[in-house]
Amino acid sequence: MPVIETSDLRKEFGRLVAVNNVSFSVEAGQVVGLIGPNGAGKTTLLRVLATLMDPTDGNAQILGHDIRFDRLNIRRKIGYLPDFFNLYSDLTLRECLDFLARAYDMNPFEIQDKVEHALEFVELVDKGDDLVRHLSRGMVQRLGLAALMVHEPDLFLLDEPASGLDPKARIQLRTILSHLSREGRTIVISSHILTELSGFCTHIALMHNGRLAVFGSVADIERRTMIARRVSIGLLGEVERARKILETSPDVHVLQSTADGLTIEAPGAPDELAAINTRLVQAGVRVVRFCEEKTGLEELFLKISAQVESADQLEKKA
């Protein structure tokens, strides 16, 4: 059973279509990065999935429960972190987590252990008896994750969890999210800061003007959007000769030339990359490194966005 399954999900605000017939499915253990520019509909989609908004049309099931008719069951099983949030400023961290555990009807005998475990997980044990109002923004964000962990949800819906955090807090947050990902949790995380997501997302969903432009595993999307692979070649001298050899091939473009190597863009198939390496070696160029540079999420995002924009323009012209 998929953790999330939506079919033609639509949310309108009067004339505005914020989520436009979105269909996708998320299986257990997947970490889905929901990316898109500001105003793409990411927050609205997450709020609809979190049962905070009713969809205008279409269907969505979370863990087998309908988002319209089975809200209480869904709310028991999900953990939603809004983009701008705070927790009860007049409570201490422990009281706050204790309260949330009770609100989620946890076994009273287990609450204390769960609270301590959650505080340990987000490295806030020593702040446990401080009032929430005395925490920094980064700590509140971590406390928010701890608040979700207390009731051990089957699905995490995180809306821009790193917004407004300083670099150190952002790194701490990424570490926590990586932990969650390794634990096999199902996570949907929205962000427009793509470096946040790289490294632990298994899937990417790109939203554009309320529509789900692309959805699939990171590897799959990389393959689909790959026009050319970028390869970094380390050389022992003879950089200029290597450059001339490579430029004889029409498909290869030298992007950058340095004293100890080249960066090239070449056709995507692995055997073609191997052939380039062979040609250099056979020509007597001493290759010390030949490695493909992984496409970052930001680059992937820009590529997909460009494809979506051009498809939109074609559609409008048609």
Added chain:
Amino acid sequence: MTRNPMVFRYACSLFRPRHLAVNMIIYAVSIGILALFNLAGLMHGGMFKSVTECATALFYELFVVQMLILLIWGGFNSAMALQDERADKSYDFFRLFPISAADKAWGILVGRNLVVLLMACMTAVLMLIAGAVASISLRAQALLAYGIVGFTALFWTVSLLSSTRVTPRRARMSPLGWILVVLFVFPWMMGILSASVGLAKLPEAQWTYFGIDVSAMALLGTLSLYFAAWTFTGVARLFTIERGPLFTPGGAIGFAAGECLIALGFFWHLLPDSPAALIGFWLATSIFTFFIPCGCIRTYDMYMELGRRLSQDRQLALPRLLSYASPVVWGQVWLVWAAFALLVTGRSGLPLDIATQWCICALSFVAVVLVILELYAVYEGSNSKLKFLFGFVAVLYFLLPLLIAAMTASEAPVDYSYFGFWTRCFTNVKQSPQPGYSAWGPLGMNILLTLVGGWLVCARYEQIIRERGAMQGGTMPSADAGQRAT
């Protein structure tokens, strides 16, 4: 109650020793000063002739303190509940708690007022002691307690209801909140004051209700509890369907019927052979009924969503939308009012044909106002500032005839104003043994205005259906759609 997590949450904060100590010190000092003043009055001032007199005064002073604690402090706490959640930016967490809406509402009302309740219990004990010394009967004390419980329930639930209607941008209590408080709470308070010459006579105050003499405190307490139950249901409903209508169609009709029946109890013994009492009953109930449509109004967004479902079948879309539209429920609510208004006419001695004509005329005034309300609802999506225009039109509708009458020094235009119409009905039944004021003039004007407004409303319904049909074809998705949503 202790299992309610909301109560636990507030208990953690409110019962923190340093917070509780401050509250308790203020309370103890205030009560101490009160007791000291009375004691001084007894021993030195000659204000009291005996200990009993002094204890009686203290008892009623404590009663006022109890009212202040429960109604003012407790009411304020309840009114600020959701504002605080929003200010804390914890509102989404609150909404997602997998507990029932009723549990959330109950948790807030009890939880936020734990200190208030604690102090109220302490004051109640002190009142019992003072009451025993003052020889105030247990029945009188029980009646006062019952009244306070009823008022408190009503104050707290209405305050919480007003809290649900406040947008995050508005920090203070909304005008709607104040209207609700003034409408549903203020009359009871005025009732208490008018029922009692002095606080000491309050438990003995009697009112005639459906011809039976009953204790004013018992009646007010019961009615307050009745309206508190309605309000609590409304709060739970708004916790479930945020920004939805306060009443279901059935609820609106039920509330209108209940409100008319309750008001009838107060007028029942006055009605025989008194057309003036009948007009009083009509006016009193119509003012309350006026506000029910505001609680079951469909907004422009709701019509747009409704239009989407209905636009599949263009032929039947408009009739079906009309059947779902707000004026249908409003019409039913006012039919309930009209039924009550006419049913008791026979008891008052006002001829039925005159009563029917006046009743229809009163309804026609209501129809114009409701058409203006619906115009605002359906056109709101095209211009958010229209509320000012329609508000201005409504005020003009009420006041313009009076202004014209003043300027022309003629009484005739007064009939065309809602207030003028009621005044004319009153004076007619008071002055003439054979009342026969003809209301055809204002009736004709109101029918004309209703038809024009109704035509504009129907045109808008059609436009909504057309727009929805176009949106389904995918022609209208907006590029900045997400921005408003997020």
